[in-house]
Amino acid sequence: MFDKLDDILMRLEEVLNQLSEPDVAADAAKFQKLMKEQAELQPIADAYKDYKTQKQTIEESLMLLEEESDEEMREMLKEELSDAKKRVEELEQELKVLLLPKDPNDDKNVIVEFRAGAGGDEAALFTAEICRMYIKYAESRGWKTELTSADENGIGGFKDATLLINGAGAYSRMKYESGTHRVQRVPETESGGRIHTSTMTVAIMPEVDDVEVQIDPKDYKFDVFRASGNGGQCVNTTDSAVRLTHFPSGIVISCQDEKSQLKNKDKALKILRARLYDLEQQKQHDEMAELRKSQVGTGDRSEKIRTYNFPQGRVTDHRIKLTLYKLDAIMNGDLDEIIDSLIAADQAAKLSSMQEEA
Template sequence: MFDKLDDTLRHYEELMNTLSEPDVANDAARFRKLMKEQSDLAPIVETYKEYKQCKQNIEDSLAMLKEESDEEMRELAKEELNDSKARLEELENKLKILLLPKDPNDDKNVIVEIRAGAGGDEAALFAAEIYRMYIHYAESQKWKIETLEMEEIGIGGMKSVNFMLSGPSVYSKMKYESGVHRVQRVPETESAGRIHTSTITVAVMPEAEDVDVKIEDKDIRIDVMRASGNGGQCVNTTDSAVRLTHYPTGIVIYSQTEKSQIQNKEKAFALLRTKLYDLELQKKQDAESAARRSQIGTGDRSEKIRTYNFPQGRVTDHRINLTLYKLDKIMNGDIQEIIDACIAADQAKKLANMQDEG
């Protein structure tokens, strides 16, 4: 590990020298690439420098204890030694985490798909609430939000919704939301006051670029039609809505959120590319051995990951055995604590897998 860290430190110093050259900013693409690399390496380099300083402090304290006869100075040296040893252990663990192989999709934007599952209208209402929860969370992160596709029902619920979140490292946080979300509560329509259980599914897909997925013209059928609103009323007098059918997979995309056919077509293709890329990722994960596959994060889409219990005001994440009694705050987008706990559990599992393999 330390040979790798010394190499990283040398490379970082070379990188900083290159960035300080006067003509490097003339090539915008190269400058962006170097700045991205510098930003990725900085946390590792800063932690390693502190680690080396900590080791030096331990050596200095041990030397002082050997040479010093004054009791007060010896006590100070012992205190410094204990503090440095504790910090050294923390920094070593932090370095192990920083050196874990990075998910190549972590920096990507995402498309989130929410679908009502079991529970009829109640599931559709919950789907709309989870959509709002993610919108509030995205706003707190200063991410850009763009709705791609939405199928609403008249009572304020949603059968399905697709939306894009754009910003720094969106997938690294949102990927832990994929799976089945379960709600337990008394529906407003229930006169007897019985608790019902409904489900929705959430799929978080890293945005696919043209280089990630190749779509052949022969595999696609494009239909254009007039957009329609709730109850089928006409909301547009031109053929602006676009439906894409992908023959090999049977995926159908319908886009009508924009007034222009060209924009709807672009959105439909962006969504199709992302869904095809996501299918490839799922196949790859299924092919990986159970020991290598992370159980937190982009796991099985049919896995029940979380329960929102309204009568008790609690939310439980079943993957990491975390229960929080702040349901109102969570439904308003305060989900960072859950995401941080998932990240920590994921890192711990990956470290354990590396040690087992080592």
């Protein structure tokens, strides 16, 4: 590990030297690439420098303790030694996590697909609420959102919907949300006051560019139609909505913007690329079943990941057995405690897996 950390310090110095060169600053693409590398290496380098400082403090404190006879000074040195040892342990764990293989998709934007499951109108209403929950969460992190399509059921629910989330590190946090979400509550349509259980599914996909997933124009076609639903004054008056059909996969995607057919075509292709990339990723997950042992809920779409129990005001994440009694706050986008816990569990599982392999 320490050889790797020394290499990282050397590489960071090289990157910083290159960034100061005038010809690099003039090359926007190269400059951006080096800046990104610096951003990735800097936290590791800072933690390692702190680690080396603390190790030096331990050595010096031990030497001074051997020489010091004054009891008050000895107590101060012992306290300093204890603090440094504790910090070294923390930094060792932090460095192990920082050195875990990075998911190449972590920095990407996200495409979220929602689909109502069992429960009829109640499932559709819950689907719309979960969509709103993620929009609120994205807003809390300063990410931009765009609802590109929503098949409404007439009473405010969504049979299905697609949401684009643009923001730094969006995928790194949202990727744990794929799976089946379950709600337990008394539906507004229930006259007898009985608690019903309904479900909906969330699919989280990283946005990919046309270099990563190339699509032959011969393999798809666009149909245009008149947009429906709420929107600007041009909605419902122009054929701006598009339907994209991809022949090899059978995927069909609908998009409707305010009035721009071109924008809708671009978005439909963006979603198609993400879907095709996701299909390939799912195939790899299935072929490497062992991989799931070192991951927390980022592979299986059929997995029941979370229950939202309204009568008890609780939310339970079944993967990490975490229960929180703050359902209202969570439904309003307060997801950080759940997602931070999922990230910590995922890192712990990966570290454990690496130690077993070693």
